Amino acid sequence: MAAPAVGGIGIANLPNQRHKIVAKRGAHFTIMVVGESGLGKTTLINTLFSTELSSSKNYSRRHVKQLDKLTEVEIIKAELEEKSFKVKLTVIDTPGFGDYVNNRDSWSPIIDFIDDQHETYMRQEQQPQRGEKTDLRVHACLYFIRATGHTLKPLDIEIMKRLGTRVNLIPVIAKADTLTQGDLANFKQRIRAVIAAQNIRIYQPPIDPEDTQSAEHARLLADAMPFSIIGSTEDVQTADGRTVKGRQYLWGVAEVENENHCDFRKLRSLVIRTHMLDLISTTEESHYENYRQAQMETRKFGEPKVKKLDNPKFKEEEEGLRRRFTEQVKAEEARFRQWEQHLIAERDRLNKDLELAHSAVKQLEAELDNLQVGYGRGSQRR
Ligand SMILES: Nc1nc2c(ncn2[C@@H]2O[C@H](COP(=O)(O)OP(=O)(O)O)[C@@H](O)[C@H]2O)c(=O)[nH]1
Ligand SMILES: [Mg+2]
Incomplete structure (x- = not known):
């Protein structure tokens, strides 16, 4: 059709x-x-x-x-x-x-x-x-x-x-x-x-x-x-x-x-x-x-969005600081990523469980409805 x-x-x-x-x-x-x-x-x-x-x-x-x-x-x-x-x-x-x-x-x-x-x-x-x-x-x-x-x-x-x-x-x-x-x-x-x-x-x-x-x-x-x-x-x-x-x-x-x-x-x-x-x-x-x-x-008319690191005087100093900082951060980050992966996996697992549980509840509710309908019919017949 x-x-x-x-x-x-x-x-x-x-x-x-x-x-x-x-x-x-x-x-x-x-x-x-x-x-x-x-x-x-x-x-x-x-x-x-x-x-x-x-x-x-x-x-x-x-x-x-x-x-x-x-x-x-x-x-x-x-x-x-x-x-x-x-x-x-x-x-x-x-x-x-x-x-x-x-x-x-x-x-x-x-x-x-x-x-x-x-x-x-x-x-x-x-x-x-x-x-x-x-x-x-x-x-x-x-x-x-x-x-x-x-x-x-x-x-x-x-x-x-x-x-x-x-x-x-x-x-x-x-x-x-x-x-x-x-x-x-x-x-x-x-x-x-x-x-x-x-x-x-x-x-x-x-x-x-x-x-x-x-x-x-x-x-x-x-x-x-x-x-x-x-x-x-x-x-x-x-x-x-x-x-x-x-x-x-x-x-x-x-x-x-x-x-x-x-x-x-x-x-x-x-x-x-x-x-x-x-x-x-x-x-x-x-x-x-x-x-x-x-x-x-x-800002003034036509001026581009202000960038934070535009002052040449501090550029060199900043670069040095940044390099040292980056090294430290990298080491921490590696450790952090591992932990993060673990958390993501755990979250996904819990969300799956939650969805399954919701679906099971709905299924049980549907069965309960059916039972009640069946029971209703049964008692009428008597
Ligand atoms: N139960 C249910 N699952 C859905 C629904 N919409 C999408 N999904 C599922 O959820 C998963 C992720 O969907 P996706 O669209 O890729 O999510 P995104 O990461 O937000 O883009 C897929 O398996 C979809 O089939 C919905 O309305 N209900
Ligand atoms: Mg998507």
Whole structure:
């Protein structure tokens, strides 16, 4: 049986939003995924593409930027087109940070990357000829939270605080299928509370008082944050015979596009269908503008970003110090790496155990449900 025809992908609605950006030429949209490794960042991106692009012909991946020797980002470009409205989509897929015990160094390249894009754009704006600019300013940053069922980790709080003042931050709960619906709802509430208590700035879909329908939609999206996510590009069969994108378990199928299973549709709606232009204009008018003003206050017009080690007088002395320091650090580092490897292995093992335990709980719950249904029938027969 043929799948029911799906309507357009929805981006043709974008120009109807009340926005300053004239969308005739189409939009440039850059989205970034951030979070510990193994949380399903790459899978979510592929899921977005597999539900959003009919073919992968306009879809290219390349490694562009080596941030440092441990962290590099992958830049994926795609073109979405509907009713002659085009979106040039760039996805920045980062590897996980938090793999390194030395945490600060693992996330600072990500913050630097975001600042660097603002810097690059600003410098181009200051040039006499302001033609086509390279623009990789991040319009939406998805931050992946591990579905532990407990609360946000101190590292999550640190990073989210820094991201929230720089970009439109959209927190998501990764691998929602590893928690029961009840645990997931509690977890979400707890995270919302921490976000509020810690003053973490997250993206707020604007509420238009003159347009009740879109205001209602925006409220629905805001209330669902942080979005719970199930990622999968696999087609699986549900018990009632539907073929869906999802993850197959002994207890059933976790469906990507089922609103009762996760908030994938809401997230997709927010970033691709209804709020893309707002994400772009708030980046331009708020985040980029903040960066520009902060920079203007600390340096003269046209002057490059201040480098710390530019004074020639101290250069030689510094070099000597640095050499000795480097030797010491190298010795310590070797010892440290070994310890780190051990911790990573241990963490991965514990996370696997946790996932298995969650899955076992769900299986037992399903069996219990079945037993109760069976028992119900049994007692009626008597
Ligand atoms: N249970 C579950 N597993 C997922 C989900 N998304 C991805 N995974 C799995 O998690 C592992 C890591 O995924 P990946 O996308 O490479 O994570 P990344 O390191 O954050 O890019 C893979 O085995 C995926 O199949 C999800 O929503 N639920
Ligand atoms: Mg990845």
